[in-house]
Amino acid sequence: MKFGEAFTEYLHGEQDRFLEKCGHVEYNTLKKVLNTCRSCNALRHSCTSDSSGCQCQSCPLCDQKFFSELMKEASQIAGCFSSRVRNDQQAMVLEGWMLIEYALMNAIAIKKILKKYDKIHGSVNGRNFKSKLRAEHVELLQSPWLIELGAFYLNSTGSDDGGLKEFSSNFSCDFNANPPVMTLMLSYLIKLEFDLTCAICLDILFNPYALSCGHLFCKSCACSSASVFLFDGLRAASPKSKCPICREVGVYAKAVHMLELDMLLKRRCKDYWKERLTAERAEMLAQSKLHWAKIAYGY
Structure with a gap:
C-alpha cells in the first residue's frame, strides 16, 4: 500500500x-x-x-x-x-x-x-x-515530549494495564550506555534515539526541564546558565537569557519539568538519583544563605 x-x-x-x-x-x-x-x-x-x-x-x-x-x-x-x-x-x-x-x-x-x-x-x-x-x-x-511519553510507558512496566504493557515494549532506556540513551521503536521500521546527557554538566539528566526550544537540561544546570537561584526557578530568568545550545532567547519562561523522565531515573538509578538530590539540596541551601546575607548586609 x-x-x-x-x-x-x-x-x-x-x-x-x-x-x-x-x-x-x-x-x-x-x-x-x-x-x-x-x-x-x-x-x-x-x-x-x-x-x-x-x-x-x-x-x-x-x-x-x-x-x-x-x-x-x-x-x-x-x-x-x-x-x-x-x-x-x-x-x-x-x-x-x-x-x-x-x-x-x-x-x-x-x-x-x-x-x-x-x-x-x-x-x-x-x-x-x-x-x-x-x-x-x-x-x-x-520533540522532547516523545521522551516524556517513552518514560511514561517505561514507568508503567509492571502495571496491571495490559495495553500499557504492550506499548512499553516499543521503548527501552539504557542509563549505563555512553551516552545514556532512550530508544523508541516505532512502526514503519523507524528507530529514534534520544541522548539523555545534560549538555552543561555532561552527566545524566537529573530533575530535567525542557526549555521552549526543546533542549533538555538538569534544573540546577539550566538555572546556573540563566543566572537564577534554584529556589526561584527557571521562570525567574531574564527574557534575554539564551539557551546554552541553540542560543535562542526567551526560552526559560515556559520551561516544563519532565516528571516522567525524572521518575524513570529515580527508579532505574536510585543511588545516582539520591546523590544528585543531596547535591542539589546542598546547592539550594548555599544559594539561600547567600541570598539572605546579601539582603541583611547589603552586599
Missing part, C-alpha cells in the same frame, strides 16, 4: 474522534499542488533529453501555496501534540499511543511530501525546509 493510501486510512481509522481536535498534514492536497504545477511540468518536459532531469530549483506557484501551508500545518500539529502530552497523566494513559502514532504519521507525511517537492523541482529546497522546521521547533520526531 502506498503511503498516501495508508495516511488516508489512518485519518479515517479508529482515532477519527481524536483527530477532530487536532490538525494534520493535508498530504493529498499538497501532492495535488505539486502535480498540477504547470510551470514545473513544462520545464520538466523540456528537460526530458537531459539525464539530470529538471533543474528549475523552485517555482513561485508551488512555493506560495506549498511551504506556507505546510509550515502552518506543521506548527498546528506540533502545538496540538505538545499540549495534549502536557495535559495530565490521565491523558497519557488514554491517548499516549495515539499521540505517538499521530506524531509519526504526520512526520512521515511531511518527509515524503518534501522529498516529492525536491524530486519534481530538482532542488534541495524541501530538505532546507525540513531544517527550518527543526529550527522553528516543529520537527515532531525531535
